[in-house]
Amino acid sequence: MTSSQALQRHSADSGTLARLTSRLGPWPRFLLKRAASLFVVLAMLLALTFLLIHLAPGDPAVRKAGIDASAEQIEFERKALGLDQPLPIQFIRYVQGVARLDFGTSFITKQSVTEILQQRFPRTFQLAGTGLLIVMTVSVPLGILVGALTREGRNRRLEVAFMSLTSTSSALPEFLTATFLAFIFAVTLNWLPVGTTQKSTAIILPAISVSLRPVASLARVVRLETLNVLAQDYIRTARSKRLPTYVIFTRHLLPNVLTAALTIGGLVFAGLLGGTVIVENVFAWPGLGQRVVDAVFNLDYPVIQGIVLYFGVIVVLINTAVDILLALVDPRTLVLSE
Amino acid sequence: MNRRMYVFLMLALFLLAGAVAAQEASTTIYAHLTQDFDILDPHVTNTTLGYQLAITFYDRLVAMDDDGNIIPSLATSWEGSGADALTLTLNPDAVCADGTPLNAEAVANSLSRMGANDTGAPFVYRTLGGAAGATEERYSVSHDNDAGSVTITMHEPFGALLVGLAMPWASIICPAGIDNPDLLIEGPQGSGPYALAESVRGDRYVAQARPEYTWGARGTTTADEGFPQTLVYQVVDNETTAANLFLAGELNIVTVSGADFDRVAAAETFAVNGYSFGAQWLQVNKDEGLIGTDPAIRQAIFKAVSRAEYLDVGFGGRGLFTNTFVSPLALCYDEGLDAVYDEAAGFDPDAARQILADAGYATGADGKLADADGNPVVLRLVDYGRAGAEAAELLILSLEDVGFTVEPHIVEFGGYLERLLRTGEWDVSILGVNPPVPLPSAMVGYFSGGGAINTASTANATFDAEFAQANVTAGDESCMHWSNAMRALLEDLEFKPLFSEERTYFGQGVEFTLFNNYTGTWDPITTRIVGE
Numbered sequence: 001m002t003s004s005q006a007l008q009r010h011s012a013d014s015g016t017l018a019r020l021t022s023r024l025g026p027w028p029r030f031l032l033k034r035a036a037s038l039f040v041v042l043a044m045l046l047a048l049t050f051l052l053i054h055l056a057p058g059d060p061a062v063r064k065a066g067i068d069a070s071a072e073q074i075e076f077e078r079k080a081l082g083l084d085q086p087l088p089i090q091f092i093r094y095v096q097g098v099a100r101l102d103f104g105t106s107f108i109t110k111q112s113v114t115e116i117l118q119q120r121f122p123r124t125f126q127l128a129g130t131g132l133l134i135v136m137t138v139s140v141p142l143g144i145l146v147g148a149l150t151r152e153g154r155n156r157r158l159e160v161a162f163m164s165l166t167s168t169s170s171a172l173p174e175f176l177t178a179t180f181l182a183f184i185f186a187v188t189l190n191w192l193p194v195g196t197t198q199k200s201t202a203i204i205l206p207a208i209s210v211s212l213r214p215v216a217s218l219a220r221v222v223r224l225e226t227l228n229v230l231a232q233d234y235i236r237t238a239r240s241k242r243l244p245t246y247v248i249f250t251r252h253l254l255p256n257v258l259t260a261a262l263t264i265g266g267l268v269f270a271g272l273l274g275g276t277v278i279v280e281n282v283f284a285w286p287g288l289g290q291r292v293v294d295a296v297f298n299l300d301y302p303v304i305q306g307i308v309l310y311f312g313v314i315v316v317l318i319n320t321a322v323d324i325l326l327a328l329v330d331p332r333t334l335v336l337s338e
Numbered sequence: 339m340n341r342r343m344y345v346f347l348m349l350a351l352f353l354l355a356g357a358v359a360a361q362e363a364s365t366t367i368y369a370h371l372t373q374d375f376d377i378l379d380p381h382v383t384n385t386t387l388g389y390q391l392a393i394t395f396y397d398r399l400v401a402m403d404d405d406g407n408i409i410p411s412l413a414t415s416w417e418g419s420g421a422d423a424l425t426l427t428l429n430p431d432a433v434c435a436d437g438t439p440l441n442a443e444a445v446a447n448s449l450s451r452m453g454a455n456d457t458g459a460p461f462v463y464r465t466l467g468g469a470a471g472a473t474e475e476r477y478s479v480s481h482d483n484d485a486g487s488v489t490i491t492m493h494e495p496f497g498a499l500l501v502g503l504a505m506p507w508a509s510i511i512c513p514a515g516i517d518n519p520d521l522l523i524e525g526p527q528g529s530g531p532y533a534l535a536e537s538v539r540g541d542r543y544v545a546q547a548r549p550e551y552t553w554g555a556r557g558t559t560t561a562d563e564g565f566p567q568t569l570v571y572q573v574v575d576n577e578t579t580a581a582n583l584f585l586a587g588e589l590n591i592v593t594v595s596g597a598d599f600d601r602v603a604a605a606e607t608f609a610v611n612g613y614s615f616g617a618q619w620l621q622v623n624k625d626e627g628l629i630g631t632d633p634a635i636r637q638a639i640f641k642a643v644s645r646a647e648y649l650d651v652g653f654g655g656r657g658l659f660t661n662t663f664v665s666p667l668a669l670c671y672d673e674g675l676d677a678v679y680d681e682a683a684g685f686d687p688d689a690a691r692q693i694l695a696d697a698g699y700a701t702g703a704d705g706k707l708a709d710a711d712g713n714p715v716v717l718r719l720v721d722y723g724r725a726g727a728e729a730a731e732l733l734i735l736s737l738e739d740v741g742f743t744v745e746p747h748i749v750e751f752g753g754y755l756e757r758l759l760r761t762g763e764w765d766v767s768i769l770g771v772n773p774p775v776p777l778p779s780a781m782v783g784y785f786s787g788g789g790a791i792n793t794a795s796t797a798n799a800t801f802d803a804e805f806a807q808a809n810v811t812a813g814d815e816s817c818m819h820w821s822n823a824m825r826a827l828l829e830d831l832e833f834k835p836l837f838s839e840e841r842t843y844f845g846q847g848v849e850f851t852l853f854n855n856y857t858g859t860w861d862p863i864t865t866r867i868v869g870e
Binding site: 056059062063074108109110111115116119120179182183186187190193194195198281282283284286290291293294297298299 | 578587
């Protein structure tokens with residue numbers, strides 16, 4: 001087939017696809033497009049995590065065999081890991097393994113990576129979930145409150161204080177917040193535990209550490225959204241009708257603000273998962289973040305690959321879920337995505 | 339019941355609960371595990387964490403006291419030596435945690451499995467003598483159930499067999515584990531002072547003292563006053579977090595380094611110091627065609643570097659200088675070699691410059707050395723920054739000071755291993771090894787043979803002949819051969835010994851010693867809870 005023929009064929013295929021999708025309703029078209037982009041992102045994620053083991057310095061076979069290993073043992077491990085095969089074959093095997101949820105075995109602890117994911121993800125989810133709870137319960141009321149108090153240029157001092165505080169908080173990296181909180185509240189004041197997951201209070205400091213930045217960022221967004229909504233004509237109309245303030249806030253302001261907050265909330269959760277990587281280490285929280293840092297220091301490639309892929313898939317799925325949720329809440333999104 | 343009586347009863351109950359809680363707390367200790375273990379099979383594990391857990395759940399035939407002397411443990415007495423055959427009489431009271439009696443046959447099966455080629459025990463060669471590799475042919479084991487004894491017959495004599503039997507990898511595995519090794523992956527099958535009560539991988543391991551345990555080394559029983567009844571190992575990878583946990587009272591035993599060491603040390607709690615049995619050394623790659631094959635270059639490199647400065651900058655001055663590849667605490671250490679070290683490799687930059695000039699290397703106007711063809715003398719320094727960036731910088735500056743052009747390769751650990759073990763793309767490096775056994779024989783693979791761990795390609799016929807003799811003899815004769823072997827390495831400028839690193843374990847509310855004086859593990863047998 002010549003290149004022009006191939007181009008014509010491709011155009012014909014695209015045309016067929018376009019015709020097919022045009023016959024579908026907006027929802028199936030939207031879902032089909034989301035599924036296609038999900039597929040592409042997942043394929044890229046697979047390729048990147050596969051290349052991780054090849055781009056990282058050091059020989060995985062040497063790592064697995066150990067420093068005392070003979071050349072024969074290292075070669076044996078290379079074969080066992082399949083690293084003696086051509087790259088495309090290795091990639092196919094990797095994809096097959098992932099399809100079977102077989103991510104290999106840790107070089108260090110000899111545990112299957114799937115088992116590590118099963119054991120540790122609930123802990124990470126618990127931490128990120130608690131963080132999200134804090135983010136939503138603190139930032140939304142805070143943002144609305146400050147938005148309401150500072151509307152139309154009122155309370156300049158409060159606005160400056162709020163902006164300064166949230167700017168500083170959103171610029172603080174998690175490791176710094178975590179170390180600071182651990183030192184003050186656990187080591188110095190001894191009010192809360194540093195780690196020890198057996199204590200129910202052990203989650204307080206890590207959860208605050210992961211949520212401080214998103215609380216600050218989301219509170220600013222909610223405040224802006226509040227100011228925006230409060231400036232709308234329908235709010236003025238509601239006021240002119242002398243509707244009680246709580247009715248204006250709960251019936252007219254809150255739903256609009258919540259839409260924005262929930263949209264960002266999904267993305268915040270994905271960000272919180274990333275934030276747990278460092279925070280789990282500071283508080284000895286036995287989640288995936290702690291394990292992946294440990295794996296990086298020990299060049300435990302299968303564990304790094306497995307956890308990075310797992311985190312990646314979760315983030316991609318969350319983003320897709322947020323897109324769908326947005327479309328459900330605000331059908332204009334369907335039109336915009338066309 | 340009137341109101342006053344009700345309040346009184348509630349108060350009494352509250353106080354009682356508090357007292358019970360205090361009682362429980364007083365018998366439980368929390369210890370720091372710096373990483374998760376690899377496998378709970380004591381023969382197969384190759385991590386210090388694996389050893390720490392092995393000595394918690396398993397016994398060994400003999401133990402080592404604080405002075406390095408061999409003392410009874412599962413074996414109450416012994417006859418003979420590793421020179422030909424060693425017969426050990428066992429304590430008849432020993433029982434496995436699953437209730438199986440630990441008789442002579444069970445012990446013999448464990449000893450046979452330890453060295454079997456199929457077991458793949460990485461460090462058992464250190465118990466049985468000789469270089470790394472297959473160990474099955476080196477010995478055989480027989481037993482007499484009636485006499486309660488086992489006999490180890492050495493096919494190749496090894497004078498330090500008893501010391502080797504005190505090592506963690508020589509732990510005795512109970513019959514259930516021998517019959518089904520899969521059980522050993524995550525669950526101990528031992529006769530030690532503790533049984534595993536709870537295991538949460540990567541988080542914590544709860545060990546419960548066995549009330550029937552009366553056969554510990556030094557006459558230890560779990561009923562001894564202060565013996566911790568529950569020992570919780572808490573996995574904490576991050577040293578700063580471990581230090582925080584310790585300072586917040588959430589850990590009783592911890593080991594940390596660097597800035598965290600200073601923070602914990604400032605609390606002035608109980609502390610045990612130890613020094614590595616191995617050492618760190620400066621080495622030059624002697625692969626064919628490389629500049630390190632020239633003895634003058636090697637000696638100039640050695641004399642250019644001050645080990646005292648390197649220890650200060652990289653390890654806060656916490657270490658013990660050595661004149662060989664093991665620490666002064668290892669068996670057969672010869673202080674008489676200090677003078678040989680000074681002559682061959684002692685810090686003297688002026689002497690280094692003179693050696694290079696005498697060997698025909700000219701120094702240009704820029705202060706850089708050049709060979710006879712006028713090419714700069716370039717050294718590829720490979721390091722992974724374990725001692726910190728400042729220590730690597732010190733090495734670079736020291737070598738540049740005598741005229742070398744240094745090409746630094748400060749890489750992460752994987753890249754470091756890659757260069758040292760596989761590609762050979764390096765000229766100068768520092769290597770450190772800390773074996774749990776205080777025997778020079780544990781380290782010969784780094785200076786002899788064709789194994790990957792002989793990273794500097796050392797081939798010294800005198801060393802090979804002398805250590806072979808040292809291995810098959812015992813006592814003073816063995817030590818004399820070790821001394822000759824190490825002298826050959828120094829005189830032939832094969833390496834520059836640096837120091838053995840110091841490590842400290844801190845305790846609060848507890849006191850303990852190091853297991854076999856090894857800095858990788860503390861000894862649960864000697865641990866006692868002490869008053870506040």
